[in-house]
Amino acid sequence: MRRIGILTAGGDTPALNASIHGAAVRANQLNLELYGLIKGFNSLLNPRTPYVHLNPLFSVIPELDPTKGGTILGGSRDYIDPEDKDTVNLIIDRLHRLGIEGLICIGGDGTLNGLQPLCERIPTVLCPKTIDNDLGLNYRNEVDQWAREPCDEAPGYNYRHTAPHCELDLEHMVNYATPGYATAVFVSASGVDRVRTTAESHRRIAIVEVMGRHAGYIALGSAYGQPDLVLIPECPLNLERLVERVKEIYDVQKNVVIVCGEGIVDESGAELGAAQRSTDPAGNIMLSGASEALRERLIEAIGDDYFRTARRANAAREAIFTRKIGHTQRGGRPLAFDRFYAAQLGGKAVEMIFEGQNDAVSILQWNKQSGFHVDSLNGHALRDRWGHIHARRVHPSFYDAHMMKPSRTGVEYLLPIFTDAIGPDDCEHTRQTLFDAGNLYRPYHSVNTDINKRIRCLED
Ligand code: F6P
Numbered sequence: 001m002r003r004i005g006i007l008t009a010g011g012d013t014p015a016l017n018a019s020i021h022g023a024a025v026r027a028n029q030l031n032l033e034l035y036g037l038i039k040g041f042n043s044l045l046n047p048r049t050p051y052v053h054l055n056p057l058f059s060v061i062p063e064l065d066p067t068k069g070g071t072i073l074g075g076s077r078d079y080i081d082p083e084d085k086d087t088v089n090l091i092i093d094r095l096h097r098l099g100i101e102g103l104i105c106i107g108g109d110g111t112l113n114g115l116q117p118l119c120e121r122i123p124t125v126l127c128p129k130t131i132d133n134d135l136g137l138n139y140r141n142e143v144d145q146w147a148r149e150p151c152d153e154a155p156g157y158n159y160r161h162t163a164p165h166c167e168l169d170l171e172h173m174v175n176y177a178t179p180g181y182a183t184a185v186f187v188s189a190s191g192v193d194r195v196r197t198t199a200e201s202h203r204r205i206a207i208v209e210v211m212g213r214h215a216g217y218i219a220l221g222s223a224y225g226q227p228d229l230v231l232i233p234e235c236p237l238n239l240e241r242l243v244e245r246v247k248e249i250y251d252v253q254k255n256v257v258i259v260c261g262e263g264i265v266d267e268s269g270a271e272l273g274a275a276q277r278s279t280d281p282a283g284n285i286m287l288s289g290a291s292e293a294l295r296e297r298l299i300e301a302i303g304d305d306y307f308r309t310a311r312r313a314n315a316a317r318e319a320i321f322t323r324k325i326g327h328t329q330r331g332g333r334p335l336a337f338d339r340f341y342a343a344q345l346g347g348k349a350v351e352m353i354f355e356g357q358n359d360a361v362s363i364l365q366w367n368k369q370s371g372f373h374v375d376s377l378n379g380h381a382l383r384d385r386w387g388h389i390h391a392r393r394v395h396p397s398f399y400d401a402h403m404m405k406p407s408r409t410g411v412e413y414l415l416p417i418f419t420d421a422i423g424p425d426d427c428e429h430t431r432q433t434l435f436d437a438g439n440l441y442r443p444y445h446s447v448n449t450d451i452n453k454r455i456r457c458l459e460d
Contacts, residue, residue: 192225
């Protein structure tokens with residue numbers, strides 16, 4: 001094997017460049033040329049098939065900085081339709097003409113679904129990334145516990161998780177954490193911490209919305225910012241209990257901070273925020289408005305009188321406000337935890353291709369004795385019997401639905417990831433760079449400008 005390809009699919013995360021860097025370093029050691037495909041699967045769908053040689057003469061190009069967020073290769077949510085055989089043929093032809101003998105896709109569950117048609121034609125390995133932390137399993141046979149039920153809406157069936165609520169062994173989780181998650185939690189927990197002082201000073205109730213789609217991992221981790229209440233999508237809203245908790249807390253401290261995952265659902269299981277069920281090209285529902293919808297419910301349920309009595313003035317509408325942490329969760333410098341393990345997983349993916357593995361995933365495992373370590377997994381271990389990959393949800397034992405906080409097991413899950421997630425260099429980096437006077441004079445220099453000069457195309 002002489003040359004392999006790599007691409008970054010789906011939304012960006014802070015650790016993508018670190019994964020690519022880890023892959024490039026390992027490729028150098030194995031004398032493999034590494035071609036980066038531009039804008040994810042979009043490159044392969046384009047007859048020009050733009051790419052960058054990431055390790056000419058087996059040294060990594062200087063633009064590939066593992067401490068920078070985003071991806072120098074660019075990303076897109078384009079996927080390959082497995083039914084469209086003509087397009088699959090064209091893609092394979094393009095890969096052959098580029099001399100690419102194996103492909104690494106850095107992505108999440110959507111990417112693993114999307115790379116299936118390629119696996120049948122060229123060795124392909126997934127290197128995990130996602131801030132949502134939803135790629136993996138809570139326990140080994142979890143995929144077998146999905147059932148299909150008929151429904152009226154297309155495609156004519158729904159999936160339902162049939163697993164009993166049982167205790168879980170953290171050491172048996174498959175892919176314990178995903179690069180990008182720790183940094184996203186760092187940003188969201190910092191946001192929660194910062195909103196607190198306004199809520200406190202102005203006697204307000206803050207609802208902070210965090211990302212994560214239908215998985216509540218980011219919301220769970222945001223507990224590090226000490227919110228009073230955490231709402232996760234896996235646990236349907238119990239408005240009565242929420243109002244009770246809000247009042248209990250407000251009566252004592254005259255402010256409440258609530259974190260809500262963007263995918264939280266109401267009592268009937270419908271997303272609170274996704275009023276228009278629009279989907280992105282990967283078929284994911286685009287979630288928005290959960291915190292606003294929750295605010296309206298709280299305004300109505302708590303009412304003005306409560307605030308007028310307790311605060312002697314303002315109406316509920318003035319007392320309850322919302323803030324989204326938004327895309328800052330996905331951006332900027334990755335924390336040491338993400339950088340280190342993203343690089344390891346990238347390197348592992350190259351080894352797996354080199355060893356002849358196909359339709360496989362490099363994964364991050366954890367156990368008490370040896371901490372984190374990388375491993376490999378057959379892609380089918382993540383697919384149900386219909387071949388579908390489900391986003392991992394927060395296990396019920398991680399969440400205390402009565403207190404609306406991470407449970408003891410949830411805390412035990414978070415500790416190995418976050419206790420040393422921030423490196424001393426992360427703090428020093430902020431100290432040295434944020435208020436660098438040069439920032440005020442120099443325009444931002446985008447890495448895209450430099451990468452453009454390196455991009456080559458099939459038809460050049
Ligand atoms: O999957 C990552 C994620 O950031 C989700 O948490 C969020 O719902 C979605 O992507 C946002 O996507 P976009 O960048 O397309 O707005």
